[in-house]
Amino acid sequence: MSGIKKVVLAYSGGLDTSVIAKWLMETYQCEVVTFTADLGQGEELEPARAKAKAMGIKEIYIEDLREEFVRDFVNPMFRANALYEGEYLLGTSIARPLIAKRLVEIANETGADAISHGATGKGNDQVRFELGAYALKPGIRVIAPWREWDLNSRDKLLAYCDQHGIQVEKKRGTKSPYSMDANLLHISYEGDLLEDPAAEPEEDMWLWSVSPENAPDTPTYIELTYEKGDIVAVDGEKMSPATVLAHLNKVAGANGIGRADIVENRYVGMKSRGCYETPGGTVMLKGHRAIESVTLDRELAHLKDELMPRYASLVYNGYWFSPERQALQALIDYSQQYVNGKVRLKLYKGSVAVVGRESADSLFDANIATFEDDAGAYNQADAGGFIKLNALRLRIAANKGRKI
Structure with a gap:
């Protein structure tokens, strides 16, 4: 040039x-x-x-x-529940x-x-x-x-x-042999021992989380408060976006949560083995799916799940500023207008379990869903016609002798 x-x-x-x-x-x-x-x-x-x-x-x-990183990049991505190849946050x-x-x-x-x-x-x-x-x-x-x-x-x-005459640290000393990248969402490890996909990572490689085996024997309970799909408070205490993520990193890491060992497909064509620690993000994903489970319409939730792999690939491959990512984001953000409420989670030895969710915008109706007497809220006899109509094409094909 x-x-x-x-x-x-x-x-x-x-x-x-x-x-x-x-x-x-x-x-x-x-x-x-x-x-x-x-x-x-x-x-x-x-x-x-x-x-x-x-x-x-x-x-x-x-x-x-x-703050800009979490508010304008991490949070919008988590509204989409984005996971690349089912594992990478x-x-x-x-x-x-x-x-x-x-x-x-x-x-x-x-x-x-x-x-x-x-x-x-x-x-x-x-x-x-x-x-x-x-x-x-x-x-x-x-x-x-x-x-x-x-x-x-x-x-x-x-x-x-x-x-x-450039002044740099020349001795390896106790410096990690791995190539690492860290930000508020995660820390990654590549290279050295990890170039062999069959080799188990060394325990002292991990910096943000204790091993599940060494995590506390007593579970930690936390409550996340959501507004339009974003966490705005933890255990009732209002926090900024970056403060939320930093706090969740600390709490989840102390409970052995957030480790991943992945062989992923890079956009440039090769497979690459990497290890990641995303303690706060792991909790965020679990909590967000839980609050969506009671606030999202069924077909809207399923549409989001269908679009998520495409959204995740766009982020992974570098198309954040593309028109297709922005169009998907508009749909995702529209879906979040009623994603409000609280989720309670139990953190224990590497696992995150949902133990409660509540919302003023919940679509869950106990009067309809109950196994007890619903006082006529749902006519079970209607299900027979519903099933027969949905079976019609299957019955026609079977009558024609078509093999399944």
Whole structure:
């Protein structure tokens, strides 16, 4: 790419993005703006500012996006009950459109010509970042160093740091051998031992949850209050979206909840084994389906379930800003207008059980559903005609001798 004078880099302050910052300056002879997002990963972010300054970077953005992340990205996704391939709660996937959005906004604010990221050419994140950026600013240029350079090993990256005087932690020490990504919704683990799908994860790998075997012997009960499909209070205490998720992470993790070990199909074509901890999200999904069970019309609930895999794939593959995702979201959000009430859950040794649900908007009618005398609320004789009409096509086919 020619004519690039300024680039906005998604910057963590770690080895890869520190090298990328300097590499962009050297390769493109351009100014670099760094953007570091606090999405609840639980790390101190100010050191990233010092590292960026040490490399001569003048425009440094470090932003707390936790509330926006949960309010505008996590919560809408959980209204859809989204699960990718039946297991993955999309913790990494849902963070990428927000980062892409801010990269583009900062590019507009600073007059940058391009954005850059540290995603590799083998992963999904490159797709998610770039699809989001192009949807929001079609003419933006994207620099993906891992698709350009030959610094394809840790040793080469460290040698580059030595050559250019970049200060990074060079000793592995007690640092995890896994490639990890964390935000307020989850933490993921890939690489090292996990590259063998037959190998059981080491217990000390998990950071957010105790093992179910070591969880308390006494269950924990919690009550979630919902308004239009979103949790607004826990145990009667009103909380902001990010505070809700942080609290549920702590409570659920302490009860051994939220671990997943998955071999998933990446959008770029390969299968990948990953382990995930999503304690709060696991509770959120269980609670949301419970409140929907009493407040949603049957056919609307079934329609949502039919659309959910498509919605989950759109999030996983990076199409958050696509018209089809937004159209699905409009339907989903419309469905949530009566999803109000309370759900009680029991957390115990890795499991989440629904033990109660109540709502002023409930469609459950005990007078009709009862096994006792319903005082004429439901005429059981009507069921005979209903069954015969629904059996008509089956009886006709059988009379014609068609095999089942």
